[in-house]
Amino acid sequence: MIKKRVAVLISGRGSNMMALVEAAQAPDYPAEIALVVSNAPDAAGLGGARRAGIETAIVDHRAFGADREDFERALDAKLHAHRIELVCLAGFMRLLTPWFVTQWSGRLLNIHPSLLPLFKGLDTHRRAIEAGAERHGATVHFVVPEMDSGPIIVQDAVPIIAGDTEETLAARVLEVEHRIYPQALRLVAEGRVTLASAGHDALSR
Numbered sequence: 001m002i003k004k005r006v007a008v009l010i011s012g013r014g015s016n017m018m019a020l021v022e023a024a025q026a027p028d029y030p031a032e033i034a035l036v037v038s039n040a041p042d043a044a045g046l047g048g049a050r051r052a053g054i055e056t057a058i059v060d061h062r063a064f065g066a067d068r069e070d071f072e073r074a075l076d077a078k079l080h081a082h083r084i085e086l087v088c089l090a091g092f093m094r095l096l097t098p099w100f101v102t103q104w105s106g107r108l109l110n111i112h113p114s115l116l117p118l119f120k121g122l123d124t125h126r127r128a129i130e131a132g133a134e135r136h137g138a139t140v141h142f143v144v145p146e147m148d149s150g151p152i153i154v155q156d157a158v159p160i161i162a163g164d165t166e167e168t169l170a171a172r173v174l175e176v177e178h179r180i181y182p183q184a185l186r187l188v189a190e191g192r193v194t195l196a197s198a199g200h201d202a203l204s205r
């Protein structure tokens, strides 16, 4: 089989990236993790990627000052240089402009630690607990210009248990993330889910 060439973009720990790297080692997995790119030179995930034998690159957003699009053009050039076909954002903490998002429309995935469209943005675990939610979870979706709003590919839930702290809930959600991101990438790499066919925000169904 021809495996889709995938780049994973990280900014920190990279545990979701490592889950994708491990899943892609299966002979029948329809994608190979060909590149890991970080905007942060000190991202801990870079070590894990290198130890796994994955090519890594750093495109430091601070070198581009306020011009977000210059940063993204450098990022885009790096992806093309490595013949990348699909991009997975995994703990990537830069908001991408419409320029980049439209360049990669339908080929750009993100994982968000909530049951989108609930709790878009940051601090999702604390907000879910404070809201008295009974369930929380994670969502893999196609990226569109509006933050955390693209068509959903895979989503799964966990219970919020009395006494949960942000940390205990985040750990429970992270297990879901590490399971659903490889599932979602498989579906997209096999062409079984596309931007047009993916489920839209649950509330808009």
Ligand code: GRF
Residues within 6 Å of the ligand: 010, 012, 013, 014, 015, 016, 017, 090, 091, 092, 111, 112, 113, 174, 177
């Ligand atoms: C995870 O909670 C993920 O949902 C969010 O960033 C956090 C860190 O993920 N996008 P990772 O360990 O860097 O993959």
